[in-house]
Amino acid sequence: MILKCPECDLPVSDKAQSCPHCGYPMKATAKVSKRKSTKRMRLPNGFGQITEIKGKNLRCPFRAMVTTGKTDEGRPICKLLKPDSYFETYNDAYAALVEYNKNPYDLDDSISVKELYDRWTEQYFATLKSESSTRTIKSAWSYCSSVYYMRVKDVRARHIRGCMEEGLYDGHTASAGTKSRIKSMFNLMLDYALEYELVDRNYARTFTLSNDIIDEKEANKQGHITFSEDEMKTLWEHVDNVQYVNVILIQCYSGWRPQELGLLELKNIDLDNWTFIGGMKTSAGTNRIVPIHPKIRPLVKKLQDEAILLGSEYLINCTDTKTHRSSLMFTYDKYQKRFCKIRDQLGLNPEHRPHDPRKHFITMAKKYEVDEYAIKRIVGHAIVDITERVYTERDVQWLTSEICKIK
Numbered sequence: 001m002i003l004k005c006p007e008c009d010l011p012v013s014d015k016a017q018s019c020p021h022c023g024y025p026m027k028a029t030a031k032v033s034k035r036k037s038t039k040r041m042r043l044p045n046g047f048g049q050i051t052e053i054k055g056k057n058l059r060c061p062f063r064a065m066v067t068t069g070k071t072d073e074g075r076p077i078c079k080l081l082k083p084d085s086y087f088e089t090y091n092d093a094y095a096a097l098v099e100y101n102k103n104p105y106d107l108d109d110s111i112s113v114k115e116l117y118d119r120w121t122e123q124y125f126a127t128l129k130s131e132s133s134t135r136t137i138k139s140a141w142s143y144c145s146s147v148y149y150m151r152v153k154d155v156r157a158r159h160i161r162g163c164m165e166e167g168l169y170d171g172h173t174a175s176a177g178t179k180s181r182i183k184s185m186f187n188l189m190l191d192y193a194l195e196y197e198l199v200d201r202n203y204a205r206t207f208t209l210s211n212d213i214i215d216e217k218e219a220n221k222q223g224h225i226t227f228s229e230d231e232m233k234t235l236w237e238h239v240d241n242v243q244y245v246n247v248i249l250i251q252c253y254s255g256w257r258p259q260e261l262g263l264l265e266l267k268n269i270d271l272d273n274w275t276f277i278g279g280m281k282t283s284a285g286t287n288r289i290v291p292i293h294p295k296i297r298p299l300v301k302k303l304q305d306e307a308i309l310l311g312s313e314y315l316i317n318c319t320d321t322k323t324h325r326s327s328l329m330f331t332y333d334k335y336q337k338r339f340c341k342i343r344d345q346l347g348l349n350p351e352h353r354p355h356d357p358r359k360h361f362i363t364m365a366k367k368y369e370v371d372e373y374a375i376k377r378i379v380g381h382a383i384v385d386i387t388e389r390v391y392t393e394r395d396v397q398w399l400t401s402e403i404c405k406i407k
Contacts, residue, residue: 001013001014002014003026005019005021005022005024005026006024007019007022007024008021008022008024010022012026014026040090043097046067046076047067047097047101048064048065048066048067048078048081048097048100048101049064049065049066049067049078050062050063050064050065050090050093050094050097051063051065052090053086058086059088060086060087060088061086061088062086062087062088062089062090062092062093063080063085063086063093064080064081064084064085064086064087064093064096064097065078065079065080065081065085066078066079066081066097066100081096081097081100083197084096110151110153111151111152111198112148112149112150112151112152113144113147113148113149113150113151113152113155114148114149116152116189116192116193116198117141117189119192120188120189120192120193121137123192124137124188124192125137129259129263129280130259130331130332130333131331131332131333132259132332132333136181137181137185139169139178139181140174140178140181140182140184140185141185142169142170143163143164143167143168143169143173143174143178143182144163144167144182145167145168145169146159146162146163146166146167147159147160147162147163152190152193152198152199153198153199153200155190155199155203156203157203157204157206157207160182160183160186160203160204161207163182163186164179164182164183164213165179167182176213176214179209179213180209180213183204183209186204187202187204187205189204190202190203190204190205224353224355224356224358224359225349225351225352225356225359226356226359226360226363226364227252227348227349227352227356227357227360228349231348231349232252234346234347234348235248235249235252235346236249238346239299242342242345242346243319243320243338244335244338244339244342245342245346246299246302246303247261247316247330247335247338248339248342248357249295249296249299249357250296250299250300250303251357251358251361252357252360252361252364253293253295253296253361253403253406254276254290254292254293254296254361254378255290255358255361255362255365255378255379256276256278256279256290256358257279257280257355257358257380258332258335258336258339258354258355258358259280259331259332260278260279260280261316261330261335262314262316262329262330262331262332262334262335263278263280263314264276264278264314264315264316265278265313265314265315266304266307266308266312266313266314266315267313269300269304269315271292271297271300271301271304273396274291274292274297274400275289275290275291275292275396275400276289276290276292276300276315277289277290278290279380286380288377288378288380289377289396289399290378290399290403291378291396291399291400291403291404293403293404293406294404300315303315303316306319310328312328314328314329314330316330317329317330318330318331318334320338332354335354336353336354339352339353339354358379361379361406362375362379364406365378365403365405365406368405368406368407369405370402370403370405370406371402373385373388373392373394374394374398374399374402374403377394377399378399378403
């Protein structure tokens, strides 16, 4: 049908939205409604899959699967999420995948002991603060090749005992100390497996070390010894000309463990109040306050100045290496190597070890009648007495007055 434009009076089709001659609107523009899309956003790579199962009248039609790897062609390998795989709504399935991806766990109940070890150590080694602790676990694991490819759920106490008694590494059986470490390793590793429902029971904790192993371990255990007066005099005489003698003396007057020395951070050195804050290993030993004895204050101040120049966050640094920046870290292994070198160079007792300065401190504290609880607080030993531990407040000044009794 042809209409006339009200504006220009020229012919216009009744289907036209506006006059083609003058542009006058012939009728209101129809609103085009956009259909709301029901398509959901694509899940991130490696996050998992959610599929709606249609046509089966299921109460929980949304299936959640997780990505556990890739094929040789690069396609994802997916497994059903456990313990629940099907959900009433898409959002429920998505929430379950989010929770899984926060802390992924193995969905295969046929996981081998070696696979478990790899997964557990990846997490456990990150919590260790010394290379020697990591090496201890790796050494114990070397004797367990007989169970590497067993399913974790098939491991029993007899298999763990077999690793301890008959396991071979480099043609040798495990020493008493290594047997003890194998047992401890399985304790922790199977605790991890139990947490993630890979096993129903931790069989490593169903037996204890035999008396023979304990007796042999104690017989082979070398005790720590203190420094003689002549040895202390020798150390002080060489504090300025033999590198790292200062570290030994600091340990002798503060009682830090060897591992703790290298972890003392500059931010925790308070030269206004002359205190360190540091520590590790136990709840009593972590983040403890240790007064800086007057005799070692110049040594600590000098180390702090050197650390600032190095741009290091730690008080004690390994400055005799010529490699990358991370080599500044003063680890237990590095301290042990340098301690033994100083011991031999200065002609000290050849049986001295890096823990001896800690024993020397405690022995000297007892000799000069430092309060028993002050000693425990300084060296990080647990205080059993509930009155002292819970109901008694001790300030830094008290600790300082006690440590200053040591001459």
